[in-house]
Amino acid sequence: MTSVTVRDLGQSELTGAGAVVGRALQDNPVVQRVFERCFSRRAAAVGEIYGTILRQIQSKGIVLGAFTADETLVGVGALVQPGRCGQTTFEKIALTRVIQSCTSVEMALAYQRWQAAYARRDPKDQHWHLGPVAVEPGFQRKGVGTALMTTLCERIDKFPAMAWTETDRRESVPFFARFGFREVAEAGVCEVPNWFLMRARMR
8 A cells, every 4th residue: 555645736736647647547448539549649648638627627626636755646636616517618628729739630529529428417416526536557556546535525525515427447436436426327438338426415
């Protein structure tokens, strides 16, 4: 197990946090499908994209980092506040420009289809939106994700509302279940199986 300290990230740390997410998620099934044509630099491209996404999330929610004793960032977890998980037109345009600049117009359109599929399933009720939760490949299965999720759930429970997340990894479903998330649906997204999970409001 790896001992980590979990804390809020500053704006200057979000580029590095995006890079952690890029390395963690580069082999996820949907990420591979959407960004399949930039295989040689997929981790870097996804990292640039998530740097922008994390900045957008921080403006309307929480972005946490997990740090080792020597202050190495090894995990990232994010939450969007209830009522704010939809992207504004400005946010969509800004993100599309970033995706096009580091991949292509075609992959930007594929990303939009991916997010539109998620948005169609987003609950109408007020909810926290969880994600990404990502851990450096060399630190996975060492308690870093657990430390992040514990703190994220503590934040959720300070301002109680239900929480929602999605995953394209079947093995992540029981991990989220440890924190009160239950599977409510399964559906194909970009021709890849995805699972949708909800955590009831804690009183």
